[in-house]
């Protein structure tokens with residue numbers, strides 16, 4: 001297995017995305033809340049640059065114990081990547097679409113070594 005250098009630890013600002021390339025593939029490395037995530041930058045819908053979209057918390061319905069609906073809120077523990085082409089969302093931690101986990105971004109492992117960050121390809 002090969003590794004592609006992404007950056008030095010601390011080089012990227014939190015919330016940043018860095019695109020690296022391996023074997024003609026674009027891999028997006030996202031730093032969010034101190035953790036790195038890496039996905040192939042290709043949306044399973046129609047091939048858009050999914051990882052270059054905004055990130056938003058998951059929207060959840062607020063329903064009380066009687067089943068009454070009280071609007072919507074955000075689950076800030078579940079950040080989503082939003083594909084900029086048509087709005088498909090993917091869980092930042094898993095790469096899975098929240099409504100169908102068979103639709104997902106291709107995930108890569110991150111390796112941190114010697115003060116540098118790599119993606120394992």
Ligand code: FES
Pocket residue numbers: 043044045046047048049050083084085086087088
């Ligand atoms: S290409 Fe990503 S939502 Fe359509």
